[in-house]
Each structure stands twice: as C-alpha cells, then as structure tokens.
Amino acid sequence: xxxxxxxxxxxxxxxxxxxxxxxxxxxxxxxxxxxxxxxxxxxxxxxxxxxxxxxxxxxxxxxxxxxxxxxxxxxxxxxxxxxxxxxxxxxxxxxxxxxxxxxxxxxxxxxxxxxxxxxxxxxxxxxxxxxxxxxxxxxxxxxxxxxxxxxxxxxxxxxxxxxxxxxxxxxxx
Amino acid sequence: xxxxxxxxxxxxxxxxxxxxxxxxxxxxxxxxxxxxxxxxxxxxxxxxxxxxxxxxxxxxxxxxxxxxxxxxxxxxxxxxxxxxxxxxxxxxxxxxxxxxxxxxxxxxxxxxxxxxxxxxxxxxxxxxxxxxxxxxxxxxxxxxxxxxxxxxxxxxxxxxxxxxxxxxxxxxxxxxxxxxxxxxxxxxxxxxxxxxxxxxxxxxxxxxxxxxxxxxxxxxxxxxxxxxxxxxxxxxxxxxxxxxxxxxxxxxxxxxxxxxxxxxxxxxxxxxxxxxxxxxxxxxxxxxxxxxxxxxxxxxxxxxxxxxxxxxxxxxxxxxxxxxxxxxxxxxxxxxxxxxxxxxxxxxxxxxxxxxxxxxxxxxxxxxxxxxxxxxxxxxxxxxxxxxxxxxxxxxxxxxxxxxxxxxxxxxxxxxxxxxxxxxxxxxxxxxxxxxxxxxxxxxxxxxxxxxxxxxxxxxxxxxxxxxxxxxxxxxxxxxxxxxxxxxxxxxxxxxxxxxxxxxxxxxxxxxxxxxxxxxxxxxxxxxxxxxxxxxxxxxxxxxxxxxxxxxxxxxxxxxxxxxxxxxxxxxxxxxxxxxxxxxxxxxxxxxxxxxxxxxxxxxxxxxxxxxxxxxxxxxxxxxxxxxxxxxxxxxxxxxxxxxxxxxxxxxxxxxxxxxxxxxxxxxxxxxxxx
Numbered sequence: 001x002x003x004x005x006x007x008x009x010x011x012x013x014x015x016x017x018x019x020x021x022x023x024x025x026x027x028x029x030x031x032x033x034x035x036x037x038x039x040x041x042x043x044x045x046x047x048x049x050x051x052x053x054x055x056x057x058x059x060x061x062x063x064x065x066x067x068x069x070x071x072x073x074x075x076x077x078x079x080x081x082x083x084x085x086x087x088x089x090x091x092x093x094x095x096x097x098x099x100x101x102x103x104x105x106x107x108x109x110x111x112x113x114x115x116x117x118x119x120x121x122x123x124x125x126x127x128x129x130x131x132x133x134x135x136x137x138x139x140x141x142x143x144x145x146x147x148x149x150x151x152x153x154x155x156x157x158x159x160x161x162x163x164x165x166x167x168x169x170x171x172x173x
Numbered sequence: 174x175x176x177x178x179x180x181x182x183x184x185x186x187x188x189x190x191x192x193x194x195x196x197x198x199x200x201x202x203x204x205x206x207x208x209x210x211x212x213x214x215x216x217x218x219x220x221x222x223x224x225x226x227x228x229x230x231x232x233x234x235x236x237x238x239x240x241x242x243x244x245x246x247x248x249x250x251x252x253x254x255x256x257x258x259x260x261x262x263x264x265x266x267x268x269x270x271x272x273x274x275x276x277x278x279x280x281x282x283x284x285x286x287x288x289x290x291x292x293x294x295x296x297x298x299x300x301x302x303x304x305x306x307x308x309x310x311x312x313x314x315x316x317x318x319x320x321x322x323x324x325x326x327x328x329x330x331x332x333x334x335x336x337x338x339x340x341x342x343x344x345x346x347x348x349x350x351x352x353x354x355x356x357x358x359x360x361x362x363x364x365x366x367x368x369x370x371x372x373x374x375x376x377x378x379x380x381x382x383x384x385x386x387x388x389x390x391x392x393x394x395x396x397x398x399x400x401x402x403x404x405x406x407x408x409x410x411x412x413x414x415x416x417x418x419x420x421x422x423x424x425x426x427x428x429x430x431x432x433x434x435x436x437x438x439x440x441x442x443x444x445x446x447x448x449x450x451x452x453x454x455x456x457x458x459x460x461x462x463x464x465x466x467x468x469x470x471x472x473x474x475x476x477x478x479x480x481x482x483x484x485x486x487x488x489x490x491x492x493x494x495x496x497x498x499x500x501x502x503x504x505x506x507x508x509x510x511x512x513x514x515x516x517x518x519x520x521x522x523x524x525x526x527x528x529x530x531x532x533x534x535x536x537x538x539x540x541x542x543x544x545x546x547x548x549x550x551x552x553x554x555x556x557x558x559x560x561x562x563x564x565x566x567x568x569x570x571x572x573x574x575x576x577x578x579x580x581x582x583x584x585x586x587x588x589x590x591x592x593x594x595x596x597x598x599x600x601x602x603x604x605x606x607x608x609x610x611x612x613x614x615x616x617x618x619x620x621x622x623x624x625x626x627x628x629x630x631x632x633x634x635x636x637x638x639x640x641x642x643x644x645x646x647x648x649x650x651x652x653x654x655x656x657x658x659x660x661x662x663x664x665x666x667x668x669x670x671x672x673x674x675x676x677x678x679x680x681x682x683x684x685x686x687x688x689x690x691x692x693x694x695x696x697x698x699x700x701x702x703x704x705x706x707x708x709x710x711x712x713x714x715x716x717x718x719x720x721x722x723x724x725x726x727x728x729x730x731x732x733x734x735x736x737x738x739x740x741x742x743x744x745x746x747x748x749x750x751x752x753x754x755x756x757x758x759x760x761x762x763x764x765x766x767x768x769x770x771x772x773x774x775x776x777x778x779x780x781x782x783x784x785x786x787x788x789x790x791x792x793x794x795x796x797x798x799x800x801x802x803x804x805x806x807x808x809x810x811x812x813x814x815x816x817x818x819x820x821x822x823x824x825x826x827x828x829x830x831x832x833x834x835x836x837x838x839x840x841x842x843x844x845x846x847x848x
Contacts (some may be wrong), residue, residue, distance in 0.1 A: 010457075011513030018505040021560075025475065026498055061314035076744055076775075078341075093483040105766075105775060106800040109739075130795060140773025159773070 038166070041155065044069075045147045049152035052123040053112055056098070060151070067170065068098045068147040071161075072138050074106040075114045079141045081159040084118055086161055091121045092169050102127050104141045185249040189330040192236035193323050194740065196283065200316035207310030211379060219306040226309055229316055233287035237271065240280060242331060243538045244270050250336040253329035255279050259342035261741035266343060269354045272361070273343035273494065276329035282474075283319045285358075285365040290316060293369055293394075293684035301387065308376030315368045318500055326492040336794025342742055345769035345776055352412040360405030360432060364470040367435060370442075371467030374460045378511050381518030381633040388450040392443060393685070393830065396462065399439045400692065400827040404820060405431050407699070411817055418777030418792040420712070420808040424817065425580040430559040431473030434552055439466040441548035444541045451603050452538055457516050458545070460511075464508050469552075471501055484530040533605040540598040546590055554583045581707075589645055592700050595693055596622075598647035599656045614655075621651030635812075636707060642704035646697050653693045688829030695822035702815035706788075710810040714794070718802045726809040728789055729753045731760070735800035744768045745778070748796040750804040751788065752782065764793040764805065787820075789812040 002007040045068075049059045060068070069088060091099050101124035103111045108126045115124065127133060136145060139158065146155040146169045155169050203225025210219035243251040244267045247260050258274045272278040290312050299303050324330065347353045373391050377383050409429065412423035423429060444461035449459045475497050532539045558575040565571045600614045625647030626640050634640070660683060664675035680687055713725045717732035724730070731751045738745040747765040751758075762780035769776065779792040788810050796803040 005517060006514045007457075007516045008513065010516060011510065014509035014513060015506065018509050022498075022502045022505055023470075024560060024563055025501065027492055027567045029498060032676060074768075076770060077773065078770035081775070105768075105795070110798075142773075 004068050005032055032120060040137055040153045045145070045153045046132075048125075048132050048135070050125045050127065050132065051101075052125050053108065053115070054123070056123070058085075058123060058125055063098045064151060066096065067149050068099050068100060068145075069094075069166075069170070070094055070100045070102060070136075070145045070147065072102045072104040072133060072136075072141050072143045072145075074104045074141050075110045076106065077141045081118075083142055083160040083162075086166070088119050088121050090166060094166070097170055097173060098122075100125060102132055104133055104138060183248065183336065185239055185246075185248050185333075186251040186330045186332050189236050189239040189243070189251070190324075190328070190591045191234045192239060193280075193283075193320060193328075193330065196229050196232040196236060196287075197317065197324050199232060200313045200320055203229060204310055204313040204317055206311055207306045207308075207498075210306030211310060214303070215711060216302065217308075219302070219309070222293045222306060222309040222313070223297065226313060226316075228288045228593060229313065229320075230287035230291035230294070231281045233316070233320065234291075236323075236330075237280060237284035240277065241271060244268065247339075247555040249331055249338070249340055251329070252331035252333050255333045255337050257339050257343045259742065260339050260342040261380075262342050262348070262740075265354070266348045266349075269347060269357070270343040272357045273347045276323070276327040278357075279319060279493070280323050280326045280329050280360075281321055282361060282365060283316070286316055286319060288594075289366055289369050295373075296390075301390075303375040304373070304380040304387070306376075307379035308372045311372035311375040311379075312368060315372070322493060322496065323518045325498055326374045341771055345743065345767070345772045346416070348742065348769075349767060349776060349778060350412055350416045352408055352415065356405060356408040356412050359401050359408055363398045363400075363402025363405050363432075364435070364474065366401060367467045367470045368438065369398070370463045372396040374463045375508070375511065377519065378460070378515040380689070383516055383519050384457060387501040388446055390539070391463075392446045393405065395443055395446065395466075396689070396830055397827070398822055399436070399443060400830070402432065402436050402439065403692070403695075404823050404827070406436060407820055407823065414813070415778070415781065416778065418779045418806075420710070420779075420790050420792060420806070420810070422813070425558070425575075425577045427559050428473070428480045430555055430580075431469075431476045434559075435466045435469040435473065435555055437548050437555070438462050438469060439554075439601050440464060440544045445545050448538045454532075454538065455525075455545075456519055457512075458520075458525065460512065460516075462545075464512065467503075468505055468508065471497075471504065475501055494621060500504050527674050535601060535606045535608060535611045537598055537601045537603050540594055544591060544594045544598065547587055547594070551583070551591075555580060555626075558583075580847045582633065588700060589641060592642075592645040592649050592697065595697065596645065596652035596725055599693075600652045615652075615671065617655065618648040618652040622646075622648035625650070628770075629705075634709060636708050639704055642700065646701045648705075649697050650694070653690055653697070656690050656693075656843055657687065684832070684834075685830050690825045691822060691826040691829065695819040695826065698815055698822065699819045702812045702819075705812035706810045706816070710808055714802045714804070715807060716802060719800050725807045727754055728759075728807075728809070730791075730805075730807060732803050732805075735803065736763075736794050737798055738765075742769070746775075746793075746796055747797060748800075750791060759789075760789050762789075764791045766793050766796070783814050783817075785812075785814045788813045 032088070045060060047060050049057065056166050064130045069090075071083075073084075087101075088097065099122035101120070101122065103124060103126055111126075117141065123134070142158075142160055144157040144161055144165075145153055146157070157165055157169075203222045206218045206222035206225060209215060210217075210222055238252065242248075242253070243254050244258055245264065247254065247258055249255045249258065253276055255272070257270045257277065258267065262270070270277065272281045293312060294309070297309070301308075342348070344592045370391055373387075373394060377387065405811040407430075408434070414420070414422040439462075442459055445455050445459045445462055448455050469602065475494075499706060529542060530540065558579050560574050562573055565573050576647045578739070596618050599617075600618060601611065606614075611742075621642040626644045629640060629643040634643070660679040661672070661675045663672050664679055665672060670678065703723040713723075713767050715725070715730070717723060717730075719732055719734055722729050722731040729752070731753075733751050736747045736749065738747065745765045745767045749761050749763050758781060762782060766775040766777040767778055777792055779790055781791070782789040790808040790810065792806045792808070794804040794806055830846050
C-alpha cells in the first residue's frame with residue numbers, strides 16, 4: 001500500500017479467516033474421532049447356528065429370554081489376553097448371563113491350545129470364513145456384544161473389557 | 174558396545190534430558206539476542222543470536238542421537254524406549270522408532286529444526302543485516318516452542334522406575350515396510366523446513382523492509398522444503414500402496430490432506446516469488462503465501478498430534494494438544510496482525526487490484542497469477558473438505574466424513590487447468606507478447622499434446638477425461654522441454670558454440686533453474702500416472718480353493734497354498750499364488766496378513782508385480798491357515814510404476830538445486846593472493 005498506514009483491510013480479512021478456524025479447532029478438540037454410532041444398537045442380534053470347539057451345536061435361539069455376552073477374540077491379539085482373566089471369572093458372578101466366545105481370524109487348533117493353557121469358563125464358537133463377524137460388524141478384536149433377554153444388541157464394546165463395563169451393562173450381580 | 178555400557182548405567186535418559194534443557198536455554202537466549210539485535214540494530218547481539226542458534230542446533234541434534242542410542246541399546250529406563258521399544262524389534266526398525274510415537278516425533282522435529290537453524294545461521298550473510306536478527310529471532314522462537322514441548326508435556330527422556338525388562342515395540346504399521354524409514358523424515362524435512370522461509374518473511378516484516386537480493390535466497394529456502402515435502406508425499410503414497418492393501422495411493426485422509434495444503438500454497442509461493450523478483454509485483458501476496466504455508470504445516474502437525482481426526486497417522490490424544498492449540502492461535506493471529514501493521518513499510522507499491530490490472534494478458538506474470546488463483550481455490554476447497562466434518566459436528570453434532578468423490582471432483586478440473594498452465598507459462602515471456610507470436614509458440618506444445626493423446630488412444634485409453642489429461646500433459650511436456658532447449662539454442666546462435674558445449678555450459682550456468690524445470694517434468698509424469706491409473710483399474714474379488722485358477726485381465730492366478738510364518742514380534746499368514754500370462758510364468762506372489770499383538774485387526778501386506786505398463790496387485794482378504802481356500806482382491810492398474818519413477822526425478826531436482834555452487838573468490842581474496 002502506498003498510503004503508508006497499516007493495512008486494515010488485510011487485518012480484518014485475515015482475522016475473519018483465521019479466528020473462526022482456530023475456534024473450530026478449539027471446539028473440535030477432545031472429540032473422539034473413532035466414536036462412530038453403532039447401527040446395530042437396539043436391533044435384533046443376527047441369528048447363528050454354529051459348532052463350538054467341543055463339537056456341540058450352538059444357536060442364538062437356544063438362549064432366548066437370557067442376556068448374552070458374546071466376545072470376539074483371537075490368539076494373536078494382546079488385549080484379548082489382558083481381558084481373559086476377567087472373562088474366566090465373570091460367569092460365576094453373573095450366573096444368569098450366557099457367555100460365548102467367538103474365535104476371530106484365527107486357527108481353531110491354535111485357539112484350542114491357548115484355551116487349554118489359559119483356561120476357559122464358557123463355550124467358544126468357531127466362525128468359519130468369519131461370517132458371524134461380518135454379520136455383527138466386528139471391526140477388530142477384542143470386541144464384545146451385549147445382547148439383552150429379548151435378543152436385541154444393547155451395546156458393543158471395542159477393546160479390552162473391564163469389570164466396570166460388565167457391571168454397567170449386566171447390572172450388579 | 175559403548176552404547177550398551179551407557180544403557181546399563183541408565184545414563185542416556187539424564188544425558189538426553191540435559192541436552193534438551195541446554196537446547197531450550199540456547200534457543201531462549203538466542204531468541205532474546207535476536208530481538209535485541211533487531212530492536213537495537215546491534216551487530217553484536219545478532220552475532221550472539223547466531224552462536225546461540227548453532228549451539229541450539231548442536232544440542233538438539235545430539236539429543237536425537239542419544240535417543241537413537243537408547244532405542245538401539247534397549248535402555249528401557251528411558252520413558253520413550255519403554256513406550257515403543259522392544260528387544261525383539263529388528264535393528265532396522267529400532268532407529269525409525271524415533272518417530273513411531275508422539276514424544277519421540279516431537280524430539281525428532283526439534284532435531285530437524287536444529288539442522289535447518291544451523292544451515293540458516295551458517296548461510297546468513299551480513300548483507301541482510303537488518304532482517305537477519307529478526308529472522309533468527311523467529312526461527313529460535315519456533316525452536317523454543319518445540320524444545321519446550323520436549324522438555325515438558327512431551328518429554329521422551331523421562332525416567333521409568335522400576336526399569337521394565339522389555340517393551341511393547343513400535344506401532345505395527347511402522348514395522349511393516351522399509352519406506353517407514355524414509356517417508357516420515359522426508360515429510361519432516363518438508364514441514365520443518367517451511368519455518369525458514371516463514372521466519373525470513375517475518376524477519377522482513379519486523380524489519381519493515383524487503384532488502385535487495387532478498388528474494389533469491391528466499392526462493393531457495395522455499396524450494397528445499399518444497400522438494401522434501403513433494404518426495405515425502407510421494408513416498409507416503411507409495412507406502413500406502415505397498416502396505417495398506419486397498420490398492421490406492423491417496424485416500425484424501427485428513428492427515429494426507431494436511432500435508433497437501435502447505436504443498437499447494439508453497440507451490441504457489443514459489444511461482445509468485447518469481448513475479449516479485451522479476452517485476453516487483455505481488456510482494457505482499459508472496460509473503461502471505463509463504464506465511465500460510467508454514468501455518469498450514471503447523472495445522473497439519475496439530476491434526477496428527479491432537480487426535481482430532483481418525484487416520485492411519487493419528488496418535489492417541491495427549492497433553493500436547495492444548496499447548497499446540499494455544500501456539501497455533503497465537504501464531505495465526507500474530508502473523509495476521511504483523512502482516513497488516515507492517516505491510517505498508519515494505520513499499521509494495523500499488524494495491525493488489527491495481528498491480529493485477531497493470532499486467533498484460535499474454536505474459537508469464539499473468540499465467541502465474543492465474544496459476545496462483547487456481548492453487549488458492551484448490552487449497553481452500555481441500556481445506557474445507559478436510560475440516561467440514563469438524564464444522565458439521567460443532568454446528569449440529571452430526572458425525573460425517575467427506576469422502577474421496579468430493580476431493581476427486583475438485584482435483585480433476587483444477588489439476589487439468591494447472592497442468593495446462595504449466596504449458597502456457599513457460600511459453601510466454603515476461604512483460605508482453607503479441608498474440609501472433611504467442612500462437613506460434615504454442616504450435617509445438619499443441620502438437621505434443623496431440624501426439625500423446627493419439628498415443629494414449631492407440632494404447633486403449635479412450636475415455637474422454639484420460640484423453641484430455643494426456644493432451645494437457647503432452648502440451649506441458651513439450652512446452653517445458655522448450656525451456657531446456659531455448660538457452661542452449663541461444664548459445665549456439667549467439668556464441669557459435671557446438672551443441673554439446675552449449676548444452677553443457679547452459680546447464681552449468683543455469684543448474685538451479687534446470688533443477689526447477691526437472692521438478693515440472695516430475696509433476697507432469699505424476700499427473701499422467703494418476704490419470705491413467707485412476708481411470709483404468711480392474712478389480713476382482715476371488716475366492717479360490719487350493720489348486721483352483723481364475724483369470725483376471727489375461728493373468729491366470731492359481732492358489733497354491735498357505736504358510737504361517739512365526740516371528741518373534743509378529744505372525745504372518747501368507748497365501749501363495751502362481752501367476753502366468755499367455756503361458757509365460759511370472760512366478761509366485763505371496764500377499765500376507767500380519768498379526769501383531771498390539772493391533773486389533775491384522776494388517777495386510779499386498780504382493781505387487783509392478784511394470785511400467787501395468788501393476789498386478791494382490792491383496793489378501795482372508796485365508797484358511799490349512800490352505801483350504803483363500804479370498805483375495807486382485808487389481809490391475811496401468812502406469813502406477815511411473816508415479817514412483819518420479820521420485821528419482823524429484824531427488825535429482827533437489828540435488829541440482831542444493832549442490833553447493835563453486836565458491837567464486839572475492840576481489841579481496843584475489844588481491845590477498847596476488848600480494
């Protein structure tokens with residue numbers, strides 16, 4: 001500018017661009033970008049007829065009237081090993097709840113070796129071709145689905161379970 | 174091993190921390206000295222600032238080497254090593270672990286900044302005596318900020334007690350490909366390097382003058398990070414292609430976009446700086462672009478480090494976010510205020526509108542102006558798409574994402590126009606050209622465009638968009654070749670030199686200019702590769718039983734079985750496919766799924782057969798460990814190879830520009846020698 005004084009147009013224009021931008025960042029700060037709404041919440045849980053590791057047929061229909069906790073896991077997954085002791089304990093604390101494990105993207109024989117060593121308190125299903133995981137929209141392991149007594153998906157938990165999560169969704173025993 | 178001895182003594186943590194504190198001290202004192210040098214016009218204070226800059230650089234770089242030593246020697250008493258290290262990690266993944274997680278990457282940032290600060294302090298010439306102290310102050314202010322982060326909220330050297338026996342290992346995505354050893358450093362060299370031209374711009378604003386001969390070094394300081402950014406972005410694409418298994422190289426992921434924003438504005442700045450240099454026009458505009466480029470790199474860093482976006486790049490949320498946000502607010506608002514208050518001191522001449530009004534239509538400056546406007550629109554639309562999910566969530570709580578179709582729709586027309594301008598600009602002279610002569614100059618490029626279009630059509634690429642892209646690419650290619658040829662022909666004509674002599678001398682005299690032109694060549698080739706590979710891809714999802722064969726685009730693909738490879742830090746499940754075409758054996762390709770204990774889902778590792786004509790890309794979806802069957806996604810795409818082939822071109826361009834010039838002896842030195 002030849003005028004020899006501060007460029008107020010630039011000042012106002014620049015601030016109008018920059019200030020809302022910074023405010024937007026500040027407002028967005030702390031959002032959880034991974035929190036996506038779960039389309040299946042409140043929907044009937046997809047039905048299945050599978051064989052567990054001992055060769056027994058297991059069907060979701062068998063458990064009608066009872067809440068079900070379905071845990072997808074694998075032997076290569078670290079957090080699954082972290083939550084395993086909790087899942088060993090849980091069935092004795094919640095006797096009215098059905099617990100099921102589903103082996104995800106893993107070899108059944110390896111899963112068996114792991115369970116023989118680490119212990120198991122409930123049936124584990126083999127999910128050939130991962131169809132059950134697709135039906136439930138599993139994004140990774142561990143992932144746990146809480147299915148209510150009416151057979152609807154009440155909640156899906158991503159990552160390792162904690163006692164707090166179990167109490168929150170199954171009530172105090 | 175000396176480093177092992179240090180590790181056993183657990184001395185590396187305190188040593189690193191001491192170096193970081195020293196770096197903080199030097200940068201703070203240097204910042205103060207720079208300000209004093211600027212305000213008091215004191216050469217002595219400026220000299221102190223320069224020394225402090227060098228001392229900051231030495232300590233910051235040294236601290237990085239200490240961290241590398243700690244990572245290599247598995248010194249788990251150092252907090253960062255306990256966080257990302259593990260004994261089982263191979264050595265060649267231990268060193269890149271430096272940038273595998275938050276605090277290490279900020280330390281690395283400070284180290285790269287140290288390299289740039291040292292180079293600037295060494296190169297800073299006495300002739301920019303008025304702006305130099307301010308520039309040093311601005312550079313060192315940036316250094317203070319990053320070093321302070323490393324010393325406080327992102328301290329990688331904090332002591333861990335009791336010392337763990339082993340650690341979890343770095344992020345699996347970093348352990349999956351050798352490119353992770355070079356993609357991040359290149360990007361950092363690009364990002365951090367923007368702080369030098371930014372500081373130079375701030376320096377001239379504070380000093381209230383653009384000194385003579387200021388623009389040539391500024392352009393050089395700008396093109397260096399620009400080239401690194403270009404290479405870093407290309408390598409990122411390559412990594413994404415080679416590791417993520419979706420068959421693409423650019424997903425318009427928020428963090429990818431964050432690296433693209435400053436690239437766009439810096440490209441615009443490189444060109445507008447030429448107009449400023451030649452015609453004295455667009456001074457303020459050039460400064461705005463340079464400053465914006467740096468601000469956008471900060472924004473990009475904030476995105477990766479704050480956890481605002483979900484991306485392959487994002488780290489978990491941390492304490493660093495609020496501090497960074499505050500810094501961004503201060504720097505963004507501060508630079509706008511500084512620019513507005515000091516702009517008139519720069520004697521920028523008439524207002525923007527009048528400057529533009531005075532340009533002739535058929536001139537290089539007008540073509541650059543048009544290019545600048547396109548780049549600005551490009552930046553604004555990509556930026557809008559990137560932050561739109563934040564905006565929507567802030568306004569009405571909607572969770573949405575802006576997908577690739579939006580960005581592709583913008584990128585296509587703007588990209589075509591930009592490449593066309595790459596052909597128009599070099600053909601036009603500075604100043605003015607009469608229309609008839611201008612038309613004659615376009616004959617060659619138009620023929621080039623037509624030839625390439627025809628060649629593409631014969632090659633089977635008959636879609637209108639690809640043909641248009643090929644036309645502008647051929648047009649730009651020939652026009653730029655003219656830029657190489659013109660000085661050579663001029664020498665042959667005027668100085669009567671032979672072709673080879675003229676070519677050699679023209680090259681030596683204009684080495685840096687040629688470096689720039691070669692970058693143009695790289696861009697044109699990249700655009701061609703993108704246009705063809707995006708326009709002509711075949712995708713097939715196959716599920717094959719063992720021994721079964723399927724045919725995709727003439728390739729016969731046979732599933733021959735699966736292997737489980739158990740390594741100490743991961744398990745890899747591979748499926749083997751024998752590939753033949755027209756009876757010719759292409760060998761076995763083994764895409765894999767890698768299982769890392771820390772990862773919630775397996776990471777694919779595609780197998781690619783890459784040739785200049787086309788790529789065959791196999792990405793494993795699922796495989797039975799007993800090898801009974803495998804599901805695989807097969808993609809066949811032309812020309813992707815050429816995208817990676819531009820990397821040596823950009824590297825050559827960088828080398829030509831950076832290679833130090835032979836020192837010409839000054840008159841004083843010559844006289845001293847004679848005496």
